[in-house]
Amino acid sequence: xxxxxxxxxxxxxxxxxxxxxxRNLARLPNTKVMGxxxxxxxxxxxxxxQFKGIHxxxxxxxxxxxxxxxxxxxxxxxxxxxxxxxxxxxxxIHVLCEKPLCLDLQEGRDLVQLARSKLLVLMVGHVFxxxxxxxxxxxxxxxxxxxxxxxxxxxxxxxxxxxEDVNAVWDLASHxxxxxxxxxxxxxxxxxxxxxxxxxxxxxDVAFVTLTYPKDVLVHFHVSWLDPVxxxxxxxxxxxxxxTWNDLSPLEPVRIHDKGVIRERHYTDFSQFQLLTREGDAxxxxxxxxxxxxxxxxxxxxxxxxxxxxLSDGVFALDVMKVLVAIDxxxxxxxxxxxxxxxxx
Numbered sequence: 001x002x003x004x005x006x007x008x009x010x011x012x013x014x015x016x017x018x019x020x021x022x023r024n025l026a027r028l029p030n031t032k033v034m035g036x037x038x039x040x041x042x043x044x045x046x047x048x049x050q051f052k053g054i055h056x057x058x059x060x061x062x063x064x065x066x067x068x069x070x071x072x073x074x075x076x077x078x079x080x081x082x083x084x085x086x087x088x089x090x091x092x093i094h095v096l097c098e099k100p101l102c103l104d105l106q107e108g109r110d111l112v113q114l115a116r117s118k119l120l121v122l123m124v125g126h127v128f129x130x131x132x133x134x135x136x137x138x139x140x141x142x143x144x145x146x147x148x149x150x151x152x153x154x155x156x157x158x159x160x161x162x163x164e165d166v167n168a169v170w171d172l173a174s175h176x177x178x179x180x181x182x183x184x185x186x187x188x189x190x191x192x193x194x195x196x197x198x199x200x201x202x203x204x205d206v207a208f209v210t211l212t213y214p215k216d217v218l219v220h221f222h223v224s225w226l227d228p229v230x231x232x233x234x235x236x237x238x239x240x241x242x243x244t245w246n247d248l249s250p251l252e253p254v255r256i257h258d259k260g261v262i263r264e265r266h267y268t269d270f271s272q273f274q275l276l277t278r279e280g281d282a283x284x285x286x287x288x289x290x291x292x293x294x295x296x297x298x299x300x301x302x303x304x305x306x307x308x309x310x311l312s313d314g315v316f317a318l319d320v321m322k323v324l325v326a327i328d329x330x331x332x333x334x335x336x337x338x339x340x341x342x343x344x345x
Contacts, residue, residue: 007031012060013075014038014047024294037063079165082107089114094121096300101317112314121303123310124317126178130295132287133245133253146238151218153235157227167204172223177323180219188213191326194335252284
């Protein structure tokens with residue numbers, strides 16, 4: 001695909017995220033949404049009212065048969081992802097699929113291999129990788145501003161929305177797994193987790209997860225659909241500085257805390273160290289805020305034109321899935337640690 005050619009895109013799913021994709025794609029140059037598919041007539045009516053002249057279809061197959069497209073955005077429930085993505089790839093169509101890629105690791109591998117064999121872009125919507133605050137955290141870690149990372153804590157809670165086809169781990173913790181893998185540059189060695197299904201059987205709505213990354217970096221998640229307060233927070237603790245990220249604070253999402261622990265020689269015994277806390281200033285770095293979904297969709301369109309690397313490609317998405325599978329196994333085993341170094345098949 002040439003840089004100047006118009007990119008023709010279809011969107012499957014017009015629920016929570018589909019309308020936002022259509023809105024953002026309309027803002028991108030040389031990009032046109034050719035049609036929207038959704039099985040619910042009321043959602044198709046909403047699409048026609050919101051976006052005048054847009055073509056609507058009941059299924060993704062109807063859309064693929066009716067209009068010429070270069071790429072498809074899949075914004076449907078997770079349980080439907082594999083079939084829709086496979087159909088598009090087999091038709092030589094690039095795909096951006098909302099996270100997670102699918103529910104089965106082998107299916108995910110097959111999709112990644114299919115895209116690779118056809119030289120197609122397969123991108124997965126781990127949207128927080130395009131969040132300005134998370135990008136700043138990544139920069140601070142890469143630039144050694146925090147020193148050596150010791151641990152991260154993540155809290156992602158709210159009262160709903162409650163999914164019907166996946167648990168809170170696959171819905172909420174998938175964000176934090178993607179963020180942690182991105183910030184720390186790889187997969188954890190081991191996973192331990194506990195969770196409970198209070199609202200419906202076999203779909204955990206709350207989970208507490210601990211991941212152990214190389215160099216003994218600990219990451220802890222608390223995710224829940226059953227919480228009175230909406231929270232989207234991450235704390236990064238380094239041996240030089242500490243950083244907090246609050247996604248619900250758009251004016252100052254990142255704060256750098258010049259705090260830490262120093263070792264001082266004890267006065268009475270020179271062979272011993274005394275640990276003392278160091279209190280410094282908190283600073284708020286200047287961050288250019290932009291809608292993460294718009295940034296993500298722009299990356300996708302650029303990747304279709306060969307302009308840059310696809311940040312959250314199928315391989316990255318498979319690594320996230322491996323961690324999610326390990327978390328589910330640990331929960332099923334009552335918190336028993338599950339190793340990823342030996343493979344999580």
